[in-house]
Amino acid sequence: KQWYQRRVRGGRSLPQRYATVIHPEVCIRSGVMVSRASSLAGACVKNWFMIGLFLAIFLAKVEPSIGRKGGILMPEITIKYFAVSLIFLNSGLSLKTEELKHAISQVHLHTFIQTFTMIFIPLLMQFVAMVMTNHQLLTGMLIKGFIAVSCMPPPVSSAVILTKTVGGNEAAAIFNSALGSFLGIFVSPVLILMTLGLAGDIPFGKIFVQLCATVVVPIIAGQLIRPRIVNWMEAKKPPFGAVASATLLLIIYSAFCDTFSNEDISLPRSELLTVLVCVVLIQLTLLYTVFYVTQSSWCKFSRADVVAAMYCSTHKSLTLGIPMLKIMYSGDPNLSFITIPLLMYHPCQILLGGIIAPKLKVWMHGGNSLPVNTL
Numbered sequence: 001k002q003w004y005q006r007r008v009r010g011g012r013s014l015p016q017r018y019a020t021v022i023h024p025e026v027c028i029r030s031g032v033m034v035s036r037a038s039s040l041a042g043a044c045v046k047n048w049f050m051i052g053l054f055l056a057i058f059l060a061k062v063e064p065s066i067g068r069k070g071g072i073l074m075p076e077i078t079i080k081y082f083a084v085s086l087i088f089l090n091s092g093l094s095l096k097t098e099e100l101k102h103a104i105s106q107v108h109l110h111t112f113i114q115t116f117t118m119i120f121i122p123l124l125m126q127f128v129a130m131v132m133t134n135h136q137l138l139t140g141m142l143i144k145g146f147i148a149v150s151c152m153p154p155p156v157s158s159a160v161i162l163t164k165t166v167g168g169n170e171a172a173a174i175f176n177s178a179l180g181s182f183l184g185i186f187v188s189p190v191l192i193l194m195t196l197g198l199a200g201d202i203p204f205g206k207i208f209v210q211l212c213a214t215v216v217v218p219i220i221a222g223q224l225i226r227p228r229i230v231n232w233m234e235a236k237k238p239p240f241g242a243v244a245s246a247t248l249l250l251i252i253y254s255a256f257c258d259t260f261s262n263e264d265i266s267l268p269r270s271e272l273l274t275v276l277v278c279v280v281l282i283q284l285t286l287l288y289t290v291f292y293v294t295q296s297s298w299c300k301f302s303r304a305d306v307v308a309a310m311y312c313s314t315h316k317s318l319t320l321g322i323p324m325l326k327i328m329y330s331g332d333p334n335l336s337f338i339t340i341p342l343l344m345y346h347p348c349q350i351l352l353g354g355i356i357a358p359k360l361k362v363w364m365h366g367g368n369s370l371p372v373n374t375l
Contacts, residue, residue: 003344015110015330018265027162034227040132047235052245052246052353053252053354056249056250056253056256057252057256057347057351059253060253061187061260061284062253064258064260064261065257066252066256066257066258067257070257073257074257075254075257081214083247083250084104084214085159085213085214085218086218086247087161087218087247087304088160088214089173089219089221090155090244090247091160091164091170091219092173092220092221092225093120093222093225093229093233093240097223097226103174103175104175105169106243106305109172109176110311112178112294112301112309113308113313114176114180114183114301115152116309117180117312118152118183118184118191120181121149121150122191122195124150124257125147125149125282128278129143129146132146132278134255137274138271138275138278140347141337142275142337142338142340145339145340145341146341146351147196148321148325148338148341148342149316150191150316150323151188151191151195152316152317152320153183153184153187153188154176154177154181154316154317155179155315155316155317155320156179156314157177158267158311158315158353159173159176159177159308159315159353161247161312162311162353162354162357163312164244166307166364167301167306167307167364168304168305168307168311168364170213170257170274171307172305172308172312172313173308174254174315177215178219180312181215181320184320185320186322188320189324196235198341200365202259214356243303244347252351252354255346255350256263258343268318275340275341275344276344276348278341279345279348283345285354286313287314287356290306290309290313291306291310294306294309294310301365304364307360310360313336314349315349316342316345316349317346318342318345321342321346322343325339332338
């Protein structure tokens with residue numbers, strides 16, 4: 001630009017081949033365009049998980065047959081076993097053994113999470129069900145479905161990945177997800193029996209073996225491998241967090257494929273919308289409650305513990321829940337209606353967890369804004 005201005009002041013003409021290339025206005029515009037493109041690319045890289053989240057839902061809506069159960073992706077094998085095992089192997093490799101030992105000793109935190117998910121949520125849902133019944137918001141079978149959701153244990157994967165993504169107490173999330181899943185094998189049927197008056201033969205042994213194979217064994221394997229490659233990991237800094245987040249996107253995609261391809265969901269759109277609104281409101285209420293209670297004077301949890309508690313105590317397992325409901329409601333023609341709240345609850349909890357994750361991460365590292373206010 002300065003060279004151009006000197007030639008103009010000296011009365012010298014600019015060679016035609018350079019006139020449009022280095023004209024100051026063109027240079028400025030080009031610089032602005034490059035700067036904007038660079039900023040946009042940086043924003044996409046920074047928020048790749050959120051972009052991937054909505055892209056996964058869009059792709060599931062366009063062609064749900066690919067990722068549904070029995071589809072090309074074969075989620076009953078790739079997700080149920082390989083993806084979940086990869087998540088916990090990843091956690092076993094990235095977690096320091098001292099952190100895992102410390103997490104196991106946090107009895108106060110574990111007691112809060114398990115009490116909240118196994119006692120408080122079922123009691124709260126009884127009140128919500130009463131309100132729904134009195135105001136005739138939903139049919140009786142759908143209300144029973146919400147009660148059944150409240151009795152379910154926490155999932156073994158999504159809460160761990162979201163806690164890891166935010167930078168919370170991953171070790172505590174792993175311990176509580178595994179503990180809640182094992183407790184749920186026995187506690188959830190009892191809760192359903194108490195609240196809905198049903199009973200069934202639950203394959204405790206099969207579920208126990210599956211949890212050991214996909215959760216306990218990978219964590220132990222990761223912890224055994226870690227000392228042998230710890231120097232390499234410190235030098236290369238492998239992207240454990242990115243791998244976990246990418247695996248979560250695969251799980252989200254499969255979950256929405258199942259939801260969109262489920263032919264049993266044949267309710268009127270207005271009633272489906274009511275179920276969706278109720279699911280979102282319930283989850284937001286639970287997130288707010290955990291966020292504020294865990295920061296009270298009697299809890300005295302660190303911010304990392306608060307993050308783990310928010311995800312572990314509010315999430316419910318679809319993997320254990322659907323088989324359990326199918327067994328306990330075997331032969332019931334209303335089974336499809338009872339499962340609808342859980343089918344909606346599962347993807348919504350991951351979606352909401354992913355939406356608040358960036359803001360929660362800022363708060364985790366010293367920010368003062370409330371992460372749940374972003375919703």
